[in-house]
Amino acid sequence: MSLAQWRADSAHIAALAAPLILTQFAQVALSTTDIVMMGLLGPLDLAAGGLALAVFNVFRTTGVGLVTPTGNLVAAAGASDAQADAEIRDLVRASFVLATMAGLAFWCLMLGGGTLLRWLGQDEAVVARTADYLFAAAPGMLPLLWFHALRNFTVGMRRPGPLLAITLASVALNAVLNVVLTFGAFGMPGLGLVGIAWSTTLVNFLSFAIFLLLVRRDPMLARFLSMRLWRVSRGALTRTWKMGLPVAATYSSEAGFFAVVSLLVGAVGTAALAAHTVVNQAVYIVFMISVGLSHASSICISKVWARNEIAAARRFGYTGLGMGAACMAVIGLAYLALPQAVLGLFLHSAGESDAAVAAIAGQLLVIAAVLQVFDCGQNIGVGILRGAGETGSAFFITLIGYWGIGLPAAWLLGGYFQFGAPGIWAGLTIGLMATAGQLLMRFHRLIGARLARDAATAPVPAR
Known part of the structure; x- marks a missing residue:
């Protein structure tokens, strides 16, 4: 690939990724604001809130x-004609139906x-506060998934403009x-801590309502929204x-891991869990770049x-x-x-328990510098395979990488060899590395097989 072609492909990806990354x-x-507030409440609330956010x-x-x-x-629906318009309108309806069914099911599960x-076997004091948080956060699941159904429709239409303004307003x-x-x-x-959960639930409802209103006022988008x-x-x-189920399974495999x-x-x-919550949020912030590029x-x-x-698909994937x-x-x-500038966003007081949290968080941040490279690779790997219409293999690859390699490594290093939280994070890194490598190999083989098939079926030019 020439430098000029690389620049063109990079610009093409960046033009679409930039508003998504900002959003x-x-x-x-x-969630960062929520965790900062949890940190102000103390290590116990920070640990309980972090556990609730993981669930x-x-x-x-x-x-x-x-x-x-x-x-x-x-995006693949084709040119704008009556048939394509009806197809897109039906796909949007289907997305909202699935979002509603999933939101109701997850609401019920969060209550338990x-x-x-x-x-x-989690600490009882932590669990009690975690359960209260989940009870208040559960109603917000429905509007959150509706928002994402609407968001993916606008991204597919290459008109994600209102997203950023809405999200910035919701942060404030x-x-x-x-x-x-x-x-x-x-x-x-x-x-x-429960007040943080209720705040998030209210913001989810308002964000969806405003986004829906703005999409309805966009003539190009409104005609597809039924x-x-x-x-x-x-x-x-x-x-x-059929396309969403393996993607959902892949995403849930990662989140479950x-x-x-x-x-x-x-x-x-508790100190280790609080430190994990802080550094995991720092990684999660950076992970948004991966999501936008994916x-x-x-x-x-x-x-x-x-x-x-x-x-061209191969170029876009590797770029x-x-x-x-x-x-x-x-x-x-x-x-x-x-490191102090990063951790200082979340850790505020100077008590003995907070010092223990800061010490563990400093160790985890060093591991995170390596971990996030492979975390980004596996996320983009899932996205480029999805773009090629392949979602099932990504799920099985994540099962192997996360659960077959990463989880045993985390348990061995963190528990069996008693390296604590840093050992668990080292195992987490190994799992992400294995997953990213497998996804990249699968994309390479998929592209190679498709190019070979096209070459074999191409007509032979007449002499």
Whole structure:
């Protein structure tokens, strides 16, 4: 690939990824604000809130994965004509149906989260507060998944513009509600950790309502948006489900893996769990770059794959991976050079328990500088395979990488050899490394097989 071609492909991916990354940063600012507030409440609330977020993220990422392929299906729908318009409208309905079903199911499951955590042997004081948080956060799951269904539709149409403004406004609102509901203001009593959960739930409802209103006012998008969900066709529902289910399984496999890692760290102690929560959030913030590049690369590949331009799909895939690796390397160096600046965002007081948290967090941040490179690679790997229409293999690869390699390594290093939280994170890194490598190999083989098949079936030129 020539330098000029690389620049063109990079610009193409960046043009779509930039608003997505900014939106992702704004969205992660919601949970970052929440964790900063948890840190102000103390190590116990920070540990309980971190555990609650780990459980919540399992359901959130599963639901988001279920509706994520909507963007690919919409992008591949073809030229704008009556048939394509009807197809896109039906796909949007199907996405909302799946989001609603998943949101209701996860709402019910979150209500029983405390019982499950007690059964898994977590500290009772931590579990009690975690259960209260999940109870208040559960109603927000529905509007959150509706928001993502709408978001993937607009991304597939290459018109994600309103997302950033909405999300920035929601960050500001969340910060205000956090202060009011957590510590009390305007004559209202402070609710503590539960106030943070209620704040997030209210923001999720308002964000979806505003986004829906803005999309309805966009002439290009409004004609595809029909909320008559009962009119969804079985074909659109089946297509969205078949493509979304393995993506949801892949996302839930990753989120479940991280949740189990949180449980392993929680077994080490409250200070270790609080440190894990802080560094995991720092990694999660940076991970938003990977998410934006993954979606952008995936959409670009879907466009050219539908036109059988396989060489272009290969270029977009490797370009997206290269851009992600470069970003993670630069940020990793910043972790190593400025650890106090990173951790100081979340850790505020100077008590003995907070000093223990800071010491463990410093060790984890060093590992995170390496971990996030492979975390980015596996996320973009899932996206580029999805762009090529392949989702099932990604799920099985993550099962092997996360659960077959990463989890045993985390247990051995953290528990058996008693390296504590740093050992668990080293095992986590090994799992992500294995997953990223397998996904890249699968993409390479998929592209090679498709190019070989096209070459074999190409007509022989006449002499």
